[in-house]
Amino acid sequence: MVSWAFLKTLVRHFAAVFGFVLVFAAPAFSQSSASSIPENAHAKSYGDGWECNLSYRPAGDTCVKIAVPQNAYPTNKPYGTGWECLHGYIEVEGNSCDKVFVPEGGYLDPSGKRWNCLRGYRKIDDICQKIALPENSYLTNDTSGPAWRCNRGYEAKGEKCLAIDVPEHAYLNGSNYGRPWTCERGYFEQDGTCTAVFVPENAYFDDAPYRTGWKCERGFEVSGDRCIFIDLPENAHLDRSGNRWECDRNFQRTRGRCVLNN
Known part of the structure; x- marks a missing residue:
């Protein structure tokens, strides 16, 4: 049987040999990698x-x-x-x-490779041209459209902003095209002015477009500039509009009367 003392001696021997190999091998490996x-x-x-x-x-x-x-x-x-x-x-x-050339009225882009114009200037080729603002106008920040627009109540005429002539009984409508004003309720445009709508008897004001400005009440129909009473023939009734009549079911209209279908 192997004694305990012998085993301890054997372990110390192998440890010494292994340490020797590491000491001399490590520098060689390091030297090889560095070279x-x-x-x-x-x-x-x-x-x-x-x-x-x-x-x-x-x-x-x-x-x-x-x-x-x-x-x-x-x-x-x-x-x-x-x-x-x-x-x-x-x-x-x-x-x-x-060096990136930055003209007067411009600033260096965050990319560091380009430049842009400051607000109030517009890029024209290699310069920033100051925008000439007419009186009663403001900048638009639009790089492709107009550089300025007129304040409310003014309209562009060439390079100026002139006050809009709003007739009596009208108001500004804020539209960018067409007439800049609209007649008040109860008035209609006529030759650049706002004329009061005449509402005949048995009618009421109607601001629907493309009409006379008034509409007959139910049971009345238009006759020129008046509203006349609808005299319903026998076997007839007012239609959905209330301003015309039609025959009852199973009757047909013939010469202003409603006759039975045979």
Whole structure:
């Protein structure tokens, strides 16, 4: 039987041998890994392999320096130019960075590569032209339509805003086209003025478009500019409008009367 003392001696022996191997093998492994990384490169933070330092890019098993122009910074990307222009500069022909020209009345776009005009200015080619606002107008913020519109109560006439002549018994309607005013209830437009609607006896005011401005009450019908009483013949009744009549069921209209269908 193997004694306990012998086993302890055997364990110490193997531990010493294993430690010796680690001490001499580790430097060799480290030296081997370091020797495989080219100049101007470093080991990747994650995974195996290496990558070039900033301002360098891979070329086979080496790292070559990138020519970064003035007003640019290296991107450390293995494709493209390997650099980008600073904010406020724009790339020119792939080899330089020129300052973005911002005209008077303009500002640098958040992208840093373009410019826009300030409010109150409009872009015309390479400049920002100040918008001339006529009296009684306001800016529209519309880059494709009119730069200004007239205040309520005024209308554009050329480059001016002139007061709208609203006739008596009318009010502004706020329409962007057509007549800018509308006659009040009880009036209709006639030759640029608002004329009172004449409502005959047995009628009431009706503001429906394309009508006379009044409508006969039920039981009356239009006759010229009056409303006359409808004299219902026998076997007849008023229709849905209340201003005409029709024959009862099973009767037909013949010469102003309702005769029985045979």
